[in-house]
Every structure is written in C-alpha cells, then in structure tokens.
Amino acid sequence: MNKNFYITTPIYYPSAKPHMGHAYSSIAADFFARFKRIDGFNVHFLTGTDEHGLKIQRAAESKNIDPQIFCDEISQTFRNLSNTLNLSNTDFIRTTEDRHKKTVQYLWSQLEKNDDIYLSKYSGWYSVSDEAFYAEEEISVKEDNKIATSSGSLVEWIEEESYFFRLSKWQDSLLEYYENNPDFISPKSRKNEVISFVKSGLKDLSISRKAFSWGIKVPNNPEHVIYVWLDALTNYISALNYPNIDDDLFKNFWPASVHLIGKDILRFHAVYWPAFLMAAKITLPNKVYGHGWILSGDEKMSKSKGNILDPLDIIETYGLDPLRYYLIKEVSFGNDGNISQDRLEDCINSDLANNYGNLCQRVTAFAEKNCQSKVPDIKNFIEEDLSMLNKFSDNISLIRKEIDNQNINYYINFIINALFEANKYFNDQEPWKKKDDPQRLATIIYTSLEMIRKITFMLYPIIPESTIKALNIFGLKEEDIDFNSIGENNFLKSGEIINKIDILFKKIEKND
Numbered sequence: 001m002n003k004n005f006y007i008t009t010p011i012y013y014p015s016a017k018p019h020m021g022h023a024y025s026s027i028a029a030d031f032f033a034r035f036k037r038i039d040g041f042n043v044h045f046l047t048g049t050d051e052h053g054l055k056i057q058r059a060a061e062s063k064n065i066d067p068q069i070f071c072d073e074i075s076q077t078f079r080n081l082s083n084t085l086n087l088s089n090t091d092f093i094r095t096t097e098d099r100h101k102k103t104v105q106y107l108w109s110q111l112e113k114n115d116d117i118y119l120s121k122y123s124g125w126y127s128v129s130d131e132a133f134y135a136e137e138e139i140s141v142k143e144d145n146k147i148a149t150s151s152g153s154l155v156e157w158i159e160e161e162s163y164f165f166r167l168s169k170w171q172d173s174l175l176e177y178y179e180n181n182p183d184f185i186s187p188k189s190r191k192n193e194v195i196s197f198v199k200s201g202l203k204d205l206s207i208s209r210k211a212f213s214w215g216i217k218v219p220n221n222p223e224h225v226i227y228v229w230l231d232a233l234t235n236y237i238s239a240l241n242y243p244n245i246d247d248d249l250f251k252n253f254w255p256a257s258v259h260l261i262g263k264d265i266l267r268f269h270a271v272y273w274p275a276f277l278m279a280a281k282i283t284l285p286n287k288v289y290g291h292g293w294i295l296s297g298d299e300k301m302s303k304s305k306g307n308i309l310d311p312l313d314i315i316e317t318y319g320l321d322p323l324r325y326y327l328i329k330e331v332s333f334g335n336d337g338n339i340s341q342d343r344l345e346d347c348i349n350s351d352l353a354n355n356y357g358n359l360c361q362r363v364t365a366f367a368e369k370n371c372q373s374k375v376p377d378i379k380n381f382i383e384e385d386l387s388m389l390n391k392f393s394d395n396i397s398l399i400r401k402e403i404d405n406q407n408i409n410y411y412i413n414f415i416i417n418a419l420f421e422a423n424k425y426f427n428d429q430e431p432w433k434k435k436d437d438p439q440r441l442a443t444i445i446y447t448s449l450e451m452i453r454k455i456t457f458m459l460y461p462i463i464p465e466s467t468i469k470a471l472n473i474f475g476l477k478e479e480d481i482d483f484n485s486i487g488e489n490n491f492l493k494s495g496e497i498i499n500k501i502d503i504l505f506k507k508i509e510k511n512d
C-alpha cells in the first residue's frame with residue numbers, strides 16, 4: 001500500500017487580515033494531515049500564498065508600495081497564521097519564489113510545445129476580486145447599476161491581445177475522466193455541478209494578460225504575464241520540484257492525495273487544472289474536495305461583506321483548540337455552516353470541559369486515591385468493559401474509510417459517542433462502591449484509563465495541543481500516538497505512573 005499522503009490547502013491571496021474561512025480550510029487540512037501521520041503515513045502538507053495578479057497589484061498600488069514589498073509583508077501574516085493555528089504543514093510556498101516561477105514557465109512551454117496555446121484577442125468580462133473571466137450569461141446589472149456575478153463579484157470589461165489555452169479540446173477527455181474516476185470531484189453534489197458546467201460547453205481560456213505587469217512573464221513574450229490561476233494552480237507541483245520528476249518529493253507525493261478547497265474555487269481545480277495537466281501529460285491528482293463556506297447569518301463570511309468573526313480574536317479569548325474543535329464539529333464538512341460565538345461557548349462547556357476534560361480529571365483523581373497513581377493490574381474484563389472498549393477495534397477500518405471519504409463528521413461523532421459512553425460507564429459502574437472487590441475496582445479504573453487513552457489519540461488531529469497535555473497522564477508523548485493502537489485494549493502497562501494534569505479546558509461563565 002502507498003503510505004505517502006500529499007494534502008494541499010488553496011494558496012491564499014495575501015490580505016492583511018486572514019478570516020475565519022481561511023482558518024477553516026487550513027484547520028480541516030491540518031486535521032487530515034495529522035490523522036494520516038498517526039496512521040503511519042509519510043505526509044506532505046502544503047500551504048502558502050498566491051501573490052500575483054491584478055488584485056494584488058491594485059492592493060499594493062492603493063498603499064503606494066512596491067508589490068513585492070507588499071507581498072513580503074502580507075505573506076508573512078499567513079505564515080504567522082499557520083503557526084497560530086498550529087498547522088503541521090511541511091512546506092509553505094509563495095508564488096513569487098524562483099522555484100515556483102521556473103515551474104510555471106516550464107509548464108507553459110510544455111503546453112505551447114503540445115500545441116495547446118495560441119495567440120488571439122480576448123474581449124469579455126473579468127472579475128478582479130475572483131481573478132476570473134465570466135460569460136455574458138453569468139453576470140447581470142445590479143440595483144446600483146454595477147455589473148456583477150451572481151455571487152456579487154464586480155466585473156469589468158476587458159479587450160486585449162491574449163494567449164489562449166485550448167480548453168475546448170479537453171472537454172470530452174475531462175468528462176471521460178470524471179466518469180472513470182468517480183471520486184475525483186467530491187462531495188458528489190459538487191461533482192454534478194462541475195459535470196453540468198463542462199457539458200454546457202467549454203470555451204478556450206484566456207491565459208495571459210497584457211494590461212498589467214505583476215505576474216510571471218510568458219516565455220519569449222515578456223509583454224504578457226501568465227494568467228494568475230494558471231500560475232497559482234501550478235504551486236501544487238512546483239512545491240514538489242516539478243519538472244524534476246526524479247526528485248524524491250515529486251516521486252513520493254505526486255499525484256496529490258487531495259486538494260482541499262472551498263466550493264467557490266471548484267471550477268479552477270476540477271476543470272482548468274486537470275485540463276492543464278492532461279495537456280502537459282502529467283498525472284492528475286487523486287481528488288479535489290470542495291468544502292462549504294463558513295457563514296455568518298446566511299452569508300459567506302468575507303472581508304468585503306464585513307461580517308467577520310476574527311479567528312485571532314477568538315483564539316485570544318478562548319484558545320486555539322476550542323476553535324479547532326468547534327469548527328470541525330459544528331460544520332457538516334462539505335456543506336455550508338453557520339457559526340456563532342454563543343454556540344462556540346456551549347461547545348467548550350459541554351464537549352471539552354464537561355465531557356472530555358472532566359473525564360480526564362475525574363478518573364485520574366480516582367486512580368490517585370485508589371491505586372496509588374499507578375496503572376492497575378487487570379485480570380479480566382467483563383462484558384460491560386469490552387462492549388465499550390471493542391467499539392474501537394470493531395470500527396477501525398470503517399473510521400479509516402470514512403476519513404478517506406473526508407467524512408470528518410463521522411469521526412467526531414464517533415469520539416463524542418465514545419466520550420458519552422465512557423462518562424456513563426464510570427457513573428454506572430460506581431467504582432467508589434467496589435472497594436471490597438479490588439479486582440473489579442482495578443478493572444473499572446483500567447478500562448476508564450484505556451478509554452481516555454483511545455479518545456485522546458483520536459482527538460489529537462483535532463486538538464493537538466490539549467491532547468499532548470492530556471497524554472502526560474500516562475507519560476506518553478506526541479510520537480507515541482498511533483491510530484492503530486486504538487484497537488488494543490491493553491496498551492497501558494500496569495504499574496506505570498498516572499500523572500495529575502492541570503485543567504484542560506476552563507468552563508465559560510455564561511450570563512443566561
């Protein structure tokens with residue numbers, strides 16, 4: 001089995017204030033990267049910044065700074081965000097780096113060599129905020145007389161000499177590819193959307209701009225810069241040192257296991273990107289997964305709409321892990337999700353402080369008093385213990401399968417259920433009444449400790465920092481976490497010390 005796993009986030013347009021949507025896609029990608037790592041995979045996890053194009057050039061101009069200096073500063077805010085979110089990314093790419101520019105120009109020359117590029121003239125609508133071309137039928141005049149797409153992006157008319165990519169030529173090959181690789185576009189609803197777009201007829205795509213200069217130059221015609229999406233998408237292979245196909249990075253990690261993206265950029269990833277790759281004779285990624293949007297009210301949370309819950313403020317108030325846990329639990333992955341501070345607080349209190357934190361505190365305090373803070377020696381489990389413990393071994397393959405389908409919700413619901421059962425078990429077994437039956441007492445404590453251990457291992461990809469703290473109970477470290485071992489019921493060795501730990505999650509005082 002291939003034990004390499006390559007996951008990417010979209011590379012972000014550098015903006016001064018990263019918002020919750022950025023945080024969400026990165027946290028979700030980090031969840032998968034961490035899960036695969038504890039499941040024994042060699043993981044490459046890429047994120048970065050998308051720094052060319054008219055949008056960035058205009059943003060730099062409005063501040064009166066050179067675009068490169070503008071990007072240097074703002075890209076750093078995204079690097080900082082990766083640290084703040086505790087992302088375990090193994091690379092951070094910037095499209096203004098040389099390694100990237102070289103790959104983009106090479107890819108261009110391949111497309112040209114294969115007769116997939118021609119020079120002509122573009123006239124049509126362009127949205128600078130999306131960096132995308134729109135057909136007449138995709139735009140309309142709004143109440144304020146502005147011309148915009150259905151999602152509200154303003155468009156402007158452009159007419160200029162441009163190189164085109166023969167996208168129309170790839171229409172049938174794309175449809176055939178979707179048909180033969182049913183998981184390539186996920187979830188299913190997104191796939192249908194893409195198929196109907198492609199079936200409606202693909203037009204050749206303008207892939208260079210002449211009216212501005214902030215981009216990678218077209219080889220042999222420096223009056224043109226390469227269209228920012230062709231430039232940006234290529235990051236997924238420039239980070240692997242393509243075209244050096246003998247490089248270990250490329251050999252091990254291409255094709256990518258999954259490009260995780262938001263649904264708004266599906267067309268670029270599921271239509272243009274595979275067509276570019278086909279034209280350049282490069283293997284296609286295994287999957288493009290389009291997650292939903294974080295909403296505030298009914299609207300996409302975005303800077304232009306001014307409805308932002310700032311991830312940095314939230315982290316400062318509540319801590320990072322509560323935010324990571326909340327986003328993963330609250331949003332049904334693949335669909336849009338509404339978030340609120342109020343529900344975040346409820347989630348911290350009920351799931352993290354009460355269910356998980358309290359279980360850890362209660363069981364360790366009880367073990368301290370009743371078995372000298374040592375993992376007890378067990379003789380035999382009974383049905384009540386096993387029915388709970390064995391749920392992990394019984395479901396281990398299913399959990400892996402669900403993760404490979406990006407079913408994060410299955411995963412977190414499994415944990416929530418296990419937490420509920422572990423708390424109920426401890427209450428129902430009433431170990432405080434078993435002091436005259438030391439064997440049973442020892443088994444109840446052992447079973448409860450094993451439940452904490454298994455749940456903690458599973459929670460690690462969601463709340464890494466807190467679970468590493470919790471592992472101190474058993475003197476375990478991050479590198480000891482092995483997903484496979486959730487199937488074992490005797491992982492903890494009797495006689496080992498059980499350490500007391502500080503409270504993991506503080507309850508939030510609510511005024512209602």
Ligand code: MSP
Binds near residue numbers: 300301
């Ligand atoms: N630069 C392009 C991506 C190029 S990838 C080759 C881009 N950048 S972005 O900064 O605008 O968006 C990055 C990601 O954040 C996208 O996947 C987008 O869907 C996601 N989100 C932005 N706002 C969002 C929400 N409100 N909710 C969830 N994710 C959304 O697009």
